[in-house]
Amino acid sequence: MSVNPGATGVFQVPSADPAVAECTTLSCELGAVATEPGAVTAVVLVGLVAFLAFAYVRDATDDCRRERTRVLAERDAFESFADRVSSLEPAPPARSTTAAFEGPVAGVRTVDRSSGDDVTLRRVLSAYRDTVMSLPHYEREYDETLPESLAAELGPDTATALASDRTLSAGAQSALVRRSRQAADARSSLADAIGTEIDALGSVDSELASVDRRRRRLIEHLDGIDRDPTDAAIDVWRRLDDLERECDALAGDRQTALDDPPLRPDTPLDVEGDRAFYEYLYGPTDGPNYPVLSQLAELADRIRSDRDHVASRLARGR
Incomplete structure (x- = not known):
């Protein structure tokens, strides 16, 4: 959309020549x-x-x-996403190995690839698509892919942690819920x-x-x-x-x-x-x-x- 600069609200214009006698009557x-x-x-x-x-x-x-x-709809969407993530069953620690991630998302674990168990991850991504990314104005205003949106809204380390065939530990789940509620509070x-x-x-x-x-x-x-x-x-x-x-x-x-x-x-x-x-x-x-x-x-x-x-x-x- 075009952007038109508005008036600055200057109403009183003094005489351009300060030497001219001012008319006061x-x-x-x-x-x-x-x-x-x-x-x-x-x-x-x-x-x-x-x-x-x-x-x-x-x-x-x-x-x-x-x-x-629109902002209130986004707030509700992040609250719904947080609720859905908090209801998931995190990956059992015995089946996970700690992954090295920098930043505030601590305790994120990756599942052993040989297990092929990425059901929890799929449910997380599906929840994000069904809440935040399903908003009527989302594509028009943001035009972001799911990883881009996760990185922008919940931190780039979150997008990294959820990439490929990884799944969530209890710590990662807690971090996702916390950041989603922070996004809702900001809105x-x-x-x-x-x-x-x-x-x-x-x-x-x-x-x-x-x-x-x-x-x-x-x-x-x-x-x-x-x-x-x-x-x-x-x-x-x-x-x-x-x-x-x-x-x-x-x-x-x-x-x-x-x-x-x-x-x-x-x-x-x-x-x-x-x-x-x-x-x-x-x-x-x-x-x-x-x-x-x-x-x-x-x-x-x-x-x-x-x-x-x-x-x-x-x-x-x-």
Whole structure:
């Protein structure tokens, strides 16, 4: 899927020339806007009062919900695999010889090849195929063979120990169960973190809707005035300015949240460290990498457009 970089949420643009005297009065600011070439054309406010769709945030919420569902399915699959492995009867010690394996899987034994007894091994591999590898999204998202998946999820020494015609000792069985439950616990933590992000997106969506509702009502109020609208227009202009500042504050809050994610990876990822969680969530999607900031930028642009139209209306005296 394509990856589209999102807006960074920078709303206030200072003058490019610091030597230019700053316009600080309301009449000066309105006059500057109203005399811009694009602002003296006929203004039609119909349509500007419509609610924004906030598609970036709502699409991000849907993406997060789908990802959380997949993560929980993987958690359940690893728990099921651990349960099935723990129920197996390990190879009798008398029929095994200790194999030399490095790493934390100690006590793995290989069966005497002359016995041809690899039934336990086959049941382990079958259990893994029937649980972890049978997930609907597994092949599409991971595209790994069984040995590759075992190595990635449970350690390369595990894949080595289960290769060829080997079977499990009690120690190997214990290690497999332990690592499978660790994989399940890691996914539980990830699902919780995604749930935190879903809640955050819900809060942002409510705040955006509140700002946009007030924006719409201000324009509707101004459109409904039949008498001289000058005083009302100035008040609306000021309130729209306040709404833009509110967007700035929301963007600042989101930037802080991005720097303090609900989950940090235990191992380095090929993404910026503090943003790894959000890169994981939004990097593979078709939407912006920072949907909340992109949505705030869009809303702030609409507010500025409304404010420019109000200034133009003042300049025309109606």
